[in-house]
Amino acid sequence: MNTYKIIEIKESIFSNNDRQADKLREELKNKKTFLLNLMSSPGSGKTTTVLRTIEALKDEMKIGVMEADIDSDVDASLVAKTGAKVIQLHTGGMCHLDADMTKQGLDALEADGLDLVILENVGNLVCPAEFDTGSSKNAMILSVPEGDDKPLKYPLMFSVVDVLLINKIDAMCIFDFDIEKVKERVKKLNPNIKVIPISAKTGEGFDEWIDWLRNEVKAWKE
Amino acid sequence: MHELGVIIEVVKYVEDFAKKNKLTKIDTLVLQIGELSAMIPRYIEACYPAAVDGTMLQDTQLKIEILPANAICRECGSVFNVIQNNKVCPNCKSEVWELLCGREFMIKEIVAY
Ligand SMILES: Nc1nc2c(ncn2[C@@H]2O[C@H](COP(=O)(O)OP(=O)(O)OP(=O)(O)O)[C@@H](O)[C@H]2O)c(=O)[nH]1
Ligand SMILES: [Mg+2]
Numbered sequence: 193m194n195t196y197k198i199i200e201i202k203e204s205i206f207s208n209n210d211r212q213a214d215k216l217r218e219e220l221k222n223k224k225t226f227l228l229n230l231m232s233s234p235g236s237g238k239t240t241t242v243l244r245t246i247e248a249l250k251d252e253m254k255i256g257v258m259e260a261d262i263d264s265d266v267d268a269s270l271v272a273k274t275g276a277k278v279i280q281l282h283t284g285g286m287c288h289l290d291a292d293m294t295k296q297g298l299d300a301l302e303a304d305g306l307d308l309v310i311l312e313n314v315g316n317l318v319c320p321a322e323f324d325t326g327s328s329k330n331a332m333i334l335s336v337p338e339g340d341d342k343p344l345k346y347p348l349m350f351s352v353v354d355v356l357l358i359n360k361i362d363a364m365c366i367f368d369f370d371i372e373k374v375k376e377r378v379k380k381l382n383p384n385i386k387v388i389p390i391s392a393k394t395g396e397g398f399d400e401w402i403d404w405l406r407n408e409v410k411a412w413k414e
Numbered sequence: 415m416h417e418l419g420v421i422i423e424v425v426k427y428v429e430d431f432a433k434k435n436k437l438t439k440i441d442t443l444v445l446q447i448g449e450l451s452a453m454i455p456r457y458i459e460a461c462y463p464a465a466v467d468g469t470m471l472q473d474t475q476l477k478i479e480i481l482p483a484n485a486i487c488r489e490c491g492s493v494f495n496v497i498q499n500n501k502v503c504p505n506c507k508s509e510v511w512e513l514l515c516g517r518e519f520m521i522k523e524i525v526a527y
């Protein structure tokens with residue numbers, strides 16, 4: 193008769209992903225391709241922001257986009273019109289991307305030789321925060337209609353991002369949204385975060401955002 | 415719900431582990447989940463049967479241990495539970511602290527032969 197034994201494993205589910213993410217980041221560093229992981233709730237303005245960002249930078253660098261919408265290619269076809277390289281990732285209903293899916297996406301995009309790849313992650317403030325995609329930097333969009341209490345409700349997301357774009361500031365007068373309060377809440381979670389108010393509709397604030405991105409891409413190549 | 419995708423990864427990992435270690439039957443799988451993890455134990459339990467269906471873990475029992483969300487206060491050094499104390503140090507009322515544990519999602523051990 194066999195007897196049962198207890199076998200210790202002690203394997204973090206995230207550590208496997210973290211290892212793959214670190215490896216991917218290193219590969220991207222060697223290839224001088226900057227990967228921006230862009231996260232937000234649905235409808236906060238990711239695609240609109242991506243379109244305007246491509247317009248601003250397309251003459252200085254080669255840009256690719258990976259769209260991770262759960263089940264459509266609406267965003268991908270919009271981006272394709274800008275002339276940037278774009279692919280639709282099929283996440284099969286998953287609510288986040290992990291490093292392995294990101295790597296497959298980069299292969300499918302044929303990202304070698306691109307200076308900047310923007311990953312439009314799945315619209316969700318919980319799961320993408322837990323999974324390192326292997327990106328060079330993480331960005332998040334919080335839009336004015338969502339409210340200024342989001343850092344209190346989704347602290348992890350706000351603590352893992354390098355830059356926070358506060359979008360739809362053209363609509364500020366309709367909503368009671370306190371930018372200073374957001375800054376204060378966010379800095380408590382993440383003292384090094386950069387906060388940039390923008391409007392993807394009017395282009396307000398884009399100079400600062402584009403400067404930030406351009407500098408990060410440059411620094412990545414050094 | 416992301417629990418299903420993640421639990422499928424867990425099942426793959428354990429099957430792999432079992433093959434490598436020449437285990438023939440796994441009686442129990444023990445996971446550890448932090449209180450602040452985005453994995454909800456109730457959902458994990460709900461999708462577990464679907465994830466193990468047709469795998470080596472089909473008859474394996476699932477056990478979940480919850481790890482507390484403990485933090486150390488940066489002002490006074492007290493260790494306290496973040497959730498029970500509403501994110502404020504109970505000793506000095508500081509809101510500046512560092513999380514020690516509570517975000518884990520671990521395969522702790524298996525009971526097998
Ligand atoms: N007023 C205003 N509307 C905006 C702004 N940016 C985006 N929108 C609008 O918000 C809606 C959603 O924008 P998208 O760019 O599709 O948002 P998204 O985050 O890509 O959405 P999903 O991919 O569906 O999650 C659209 O109707 C946009 O026109 C902005 O700065 N101001
Ligand atoms: Mg979109």
Ligand SMILES: [Zn+2]
Nearest residue numbers: 487490503506
């Ligand atoms: Zn204290």
